Amino acid sequence: MRKFIILFFIIPIIDHSSFCQVEFENPKAAIVISKTSFTHHWGVTQMSAHGWGGVMNLAGIPYDCFFVEDFSEDMNLDKYDCLVFTQCTYLDDESYKNLLLTLDNYLSEAGNLIVDGLIGYFDQDTKERDHTDLDQLLGIKYLGFYGDTDFRIKVKTNNQFITRNFSKGDFVTQHLAGGLNIQSFDKDGKVLLELSNEKESFPFLSIKKSSSNRIILVNDFGTWSGVASFFRNVQPQVFYKNQIYNLLIESVYWTMYDSIEEPFPSLQLTNADLTAIVRLDADASGNLNAQIQTINYLINLAKETGVPFMHGFQVQQQVLAGRILLR
Secondary structure (H helix, E strand, O other): OOOOOOEEEEEOOOOOOOOOOOOOOOOOEEEOOOHHHHHHHHHHHHHHHHHHHHHHHHHHHHOOEEEEOOOOOOOOOOOEEEEEEOOOOOOOOHHHHHHHHHHHHHHHHHEEEEOOOOOOOOOOOEEEEEOOHHHHHHHHEEEEEEEEOOOOEEEOOOOHHHOOOOOOOEEEOOOOOOEEEEEEOOOOOOOEEEEEOOEEEEEEEEEHHHHHHHEEEOOOOOOOOOEEEOOOOOOOOOOOOHHHHHHHHHHHHHHHOOOOOOOOOOOOOOOOOOOEEEEOHHHHHHOHHHHHHHHHHHHHHHOOOOOOOOOOOOEEEEEEOOOEEEE
16 A cells, blocks of 8 residues: 655745635634734634644645634624634724624524633733623633643543543643633533643633533643644743644534534545645745755655655635635
8 A cells, every 4th residue: 555645835925915814615613803802812712723724724724814803893704604703812992892792693503602812801901801701601711820840731521522532541632831810610511621731630622512612721732831832942842742733623513513413514624644734934034054954854855755645735814814826
């Protein structure tokens, strides 16, 4: 049997010029970021958006991208089975008001949510606002900032679809580089993954299901804490497998489809024996020679390992413009 390796080159490019909604044949989910959060912490906003874009692509779910600032009271989100709010920590007052109205309408129509990080917690001037209405709508509360380099993410319970392929107590990440903002559900929530150093534990991924909605809380997936990192060049170095993407893919499936009794549609990324996904960080480099050197290194690696097929998939992601170009 011939073995295949597929290399995906992901090149994010920031563009501040204009806004254009991502267009797909049949988008079933939407990733939502905040312009205000981008202004204050562009790195975290970008990392989280890239991370959830990767999760959706690996899950095979067509998705749109929005800014919270584009929401309005009469916005119709019925076609989306899931909205992912990623690090929408900072919002101006008008956007916060529109978000409340939009989410209230969406949840009343049986919409489902994934909330990664604090949402609407601070205003445009970085001052904590009264976010009671949003907290009550989502049924969440903020517990504080916890964790350090002694902490990893582990499975708290495996009697649920998302964690069924793991054993209780399995660690699913390397040690983190820092702490996380911890949120939890007020009631009726179930913690599947937790942040732990074997002495203290805090929720990392929690779910809540009602008769009409499914909501997931993820506590700071794509930040400088390094939850999503497979390797790093600074301490703490990595010695453990990172399974977090596999768990987040299952989280998307559960949020959108709930039951695993029947098959649900999903486009498989690849059936190769090995798929390598490479993110070329071209948005931080104006050195074309460095980019060429990196790509040539990957091509030569494929040749030396006897790879008979290589597929180049280039994504130019203009985060602020909300536009994704596929080439």
